[in-house]
Amino acid sequence: MIYTVTLNPAIDKTIFLDSMRKGEVNRIKKVIKDVGGKGINVSKVLKVLGKESIVLGFLGSDNKKYFVDFLEDANINHDFITVDGENRTNLKIIELDSDIHTDINDIGFSVDEESVNLLLNRISSLDEDDVVVLSGSIPSGVSDDIYRKIIETIKHKNAKVILDADGKALIEGIKAKPYMIKPNVHELKNIVDFDENNMDSIVEAGKKLVNQGIEKVLISMGELGSLYITKKDVLYANPLKLEVKSTVGAGDSMVAAIAYGIEDDLFDLEILKLASACGACAVMTEGSKMLNKDIIETIKQQININRR
Numbered sequence: 001m002i003y004t005v006t007l008n009p010a011i012d013k014t015i016f017l018d019s020m021r022k023g024e025v026n027r028i029k030k031v032i033k034d035v036g037g038k039g040i041n042v043s044k045v046l047k048v049l050g051k052e053s054i055v056l057g058f059l060g061s062d063n064k065k066y067f068v069d070f071l072e073d074a075n076i077n078h079d080f081i082t083v084d085g086e087n088r089t090n091l092k093i094i095e096l097d098s099d100i101h102t103d104i105n106d107i108g109f110s111v112d113e114e115s116v117n118l119l120l121n122r123i124s125s126l127d128e129d130d131v132v133v134l135s136g137s138i139p140s141g142v143s144d145d146i147y148r149k150i151i152e153t154i155k156h157k158n159a160k161v162i163l164d165a166d167g168k169a170l171i172e173g174i175k176a177k178p179y180m181i182k183p184n185v186h187e188l189k190n191i192v193d194f195d196e197n198n199m200d201s202i203v204e205a206g207k208k209l210v211n212q213g214i215e216k217v218l219i220s221m222g223e224l225g226s227l228y229i230t231k232k233d234v235l236y237a238n239p240l241k242l243e244v245k246s247t248v249g250a251g252d253s254m255v256a257a258i259a260y261g262i263e264d265d266l267f268d269l270e271i272l273k274l275a276s277a278c279g280a281c282a283v284m285t286e287g288s289k290m291l292n293k294d295i296i297e298t299i300k301q302q303i304n305i306n307r308r
């Protein structure tokens with residue numbers, strides 16, 4: 001089974017306006033709302049790909065129904081620990097005149113120690129060979145080394161953990177040597193030093209992490225495509241020229257494809273192809289709405305993978 005963990009779910013509120021004028025009243029032209037949070041997004045894409053998963057994590061009691069109704073309508077399994085407070089609303093601002101996209105992510109609820117222990121217990125009961133996705137920011141009250149603790153709890157069971165985090169959560173998390181990580185270039189900068197304008201230097205940074213014991217590193221580089229680095233191989237996926245509707249969830253869509261590929265024992269090349277198609281499809285989709293499987297299949301045919 002694939003488990004996704006979302007410690008800090010979010011309602012993604014995408015607002016469209018002509019341009020943002022600081023210090024003035026700005027009028028919104030259009031709003032869309034989606035149920036989001038990185039792990040939840042991964043489970044949404046897995047559903048589209050035809051794969052079952054279970055969403056774990058924390059869910060604030062105040063607006064819990066909005067999330068539960070969405071997940072149940074979409075037939076996505078969930079088993080959250082309910083905590084006091086409200087799930088955050090993250091603003092995704094799209095300025096139509098300049099096509100600038102800005103994210104303003106809220107802090108979210110605070111979690112008590114008892115709830116953290118309940119989650120750790122729930123995760124410790126996972127089965128051998130499960131695939132576990134740990135992604136997104138850590139709410140207040142939860143320590144920065146939570147992902148490290150979770151990985152240490154389940155690693156001996158042969159569970160394969162994919163970690164997609166930023167800052168201290170990533171720095172701490174990689175100490176437990178997850179099976180795979182999916183940093184973007186900015187996140188990678190937090191853990192290794194390299195020249196982001198030089199592809200060879202980015203590859204070397206990925207290799208350094210593989211040599212430290214992380215088996216696979218997928219580095220997403222936005223409009224420049226992505227690199228998939230293992231002990232045996234360095235694969236590069238060319239980007240496609242796309243109409244960018246929203247990059248929100250592009251990384252999560254790649255992570256979903258990786259989880260799918262790991263569970264189905266796909267070759268790395270196939271995983272990267274599917275991940276790139278899912279990432280591209282997310283970019284072509286408004287907000288963090290559910291992707292379309294036919295579009296993913298069509299895009300997959302256009303992805304070129306080169307060995308480096």
Ligand SMILES: Nc1ncnc2c1ncn2[C@@H]1O[C@H](COP(=O)(O)OP(=O)(O)OP(=O)(O)O)[C@@H](O)[C@H]1O
Binds near residue numbers: 225251280
């Ligand atoms: N502007 C773009 N044009 C074409 N493809 C893109 C673009 N932005 C993203 N992608 C595709 O989506 C993948 C993931 O994007 P990105 O590197 O921005 O992930 P991310 O920063 O983790 O995203 P997020 O945190 O918003 O989910 C890229 O590797 C690429 O395949």
Ligand SMILES: O=P(O)(O)OC[C@@]1(O)O[C@H](CO)[C@@H](O)[C@@H]1O
Binds near residue numbers: 035038249
């Ligand atoms: O604040 P975090 O947890 O880092 O990121 C949260 C978030 O930006 O990630 C998803 C896109 O990847 C969105 O659905 C959500 O709003």
